[in-house]
Amino acid sequence: MVLTYLSSRTDLDQSRIGMFGQGSGGTTALLAASVDSRIKAINILDPRGNWPEWMAKSTLIPEDKRPDDTTPQSLDKVAALDPTRVLPQLTLPVQVQDTLSEKHRRFARIASSP
Numbered sequence: 001m002v003l004t005y006l007s008s009r010t011d012l013d014q015s016r017i018g019m020f021g022q023g024s025g026g027t028t029a030l031l032a033a034s035v036d037s038r039i040k041a042i043n044i045l046d047p048r049g050n051w052p053e054w055m056a057k058s059t060l061i062p063e064d065k066r067p068d069d070t071t072p073q074s075l076d077k078v079a080a081l082d083p084t085r086v087l088p089q090l091t092l093p094v095q096v097q098d099t100l101s102e103k104h105r106r107f108a109r110i111a112s113s114p
Helices: 003-009 023-036 052-058 072-079 083-089 108-111
Strands: 018-022 041-045 094-097
Touching: 003 083, 018 023, 023 083, 052 072
Parallel strands: 018 041, 041 094
Antiparallel strands: none
């Protein structure tokens, strides 16, 4: 919706539309850029994407739903949303800022800026 609005504006340079996101918003920006060519660059801070671990521990998933959401079949459905799978496929400029622990440094290692 926001991108559609921005693309309707004649006072903006459509070739310079970028997106920033932090945490799950960083993952959202990454995924959005992978499917919408109107996004020309992204800047993401601490993207999240270890869905099996998140789903196993998140308080956002009700305990009675957790057994269904952590089955191998359910986890296979969200595997495609893992930022480490999507990021290497992007051809637009990407800046990844990783301020989390060393355990999460994998994002910084695979980030590229064409």
